[in-house]
Amino acid sequence: MTPSPAVSAASALAADHPLLDGRTADSPLITAYRGGKPSRRPVWFMRQAGRSLPEYLKVREGIAMLDSCLRPELASEITLQPVRRHDVDAGIFFSDIVIPLKLAGVGVDIVPGVGPVLDKPVRTAADVAALPQLTWESLEPIREAVRLTVAELGKTPLIGFAGAPFTLAAYMVEGKPSRDHLGPRTMMHADPETWAALANWAADASGLFLRAQLEAGASAGQLFDSWAGSLGLADYTRFVAPASTRALDHVRHLGAPLVHFGTGTSELLVAMRDVGVDVVGVDYRLPLDEANRRLGGTVPLQGNIDPALLSAPWEILEAHVREVIAAGAAAPGHVLNLGHGVPPETDPDVLTRVVKLIHSISPE
Secondary structure (H helix, E strand, O other), X not given: OOOOOOOOOOOOOOOOOOOOOOOOOXXXXXXXXXXXXXXXXXXXXXXXXXXXXXXXXXXXXXXXXHHHHOOHHHHHHHHHHHHHHHOOXXXXXXXXXXXXXXXXXXXXXXXXXXXXXXXXXXXXXXXXXXXOOOOOHHHHHHHHHHHHHHHHHOOOOEEEEEEOHHHHHHHHHHOOOOOOOHHHHHHHHHOHHHHHHHHHHHHHXXXXXXXXXXXXXXXXXXXXXXXXXXOOHHHHHHHHHHHHHHHHHOOHHHOOOEEEEEOOOHHHHHHHHOOOXXXXXXXXXXXXXXXXXXXXXXXXXEOOEOHHHHHOOHHHXXXXXXXXXXXXXXXXXXXXXXXXXXXXXOOHHHHHHHHHHHHXXXXX
């Protein structure tokens, strides 16, 4: 695998960055991410920016998904909405994992009811060679949206995010969402050189996308590997982990906490940690105490309330939240989250009530 492009030695967080000027370094989220004792139990929700919120649906009305991500004022407003409503301990930047493709000039759109669809799948060495490169200049709408957001968030940190190279490359090979990701898994073995070239391209696009957010003011970064659960450990370690490491190489010198999350990845947690992250996100399938055991108690954990229980009777949901807190107690740090994203049919008042419950339980 070819080395990643050199990161400029002059590239670093500015003195007025929220992590350095006193705004977010001691926040509950960053404290927990760094293994300290937070002033209150931190919680945020994946996909909290949008989907279930009526105010989100109102501001997005008539605007295509990717267009909404590239309008800085709108992306900022959507990011801020759940922080205002729920009192969560972080904003998660509103965007989409295929935005780096869009900004690079790859033909892609979000089709309602389907998901990301490419104009042309990427399946050959020639297809990969023809891919345009994402430029730093093209990321200015992202940086502007982050700047607007952190100016409003004050002491609440913003989390930047990017899709992990495997998930991004899987969409590119299939040309659309897939249940088994047979295309990319076949390419790994049938044409490993082409796979490596594509994974490198995706790693650099995701890494640059995340770097833009962190340098503009995000206080932490999360790499989402939505589809890594379709892989066995051997394939993940050989064909995917090096690309995820490469993506994070773009930002690890900045010193912001880095989180790695995947769905269906209970058997991959150690390998996902070993790409070089500070926090491991755990989906709803594995109790946090078992995840901590598998990881040897080495990193803080994030998760893992089952999204399905958000529509259960309150007494059942409350008991589950308390169980998750108890299971996470052995880890070096614990940030409450869902074991995947907020379902669109979720009652927003339930999320607010969950946050109040979590904040009412003193950190140990």
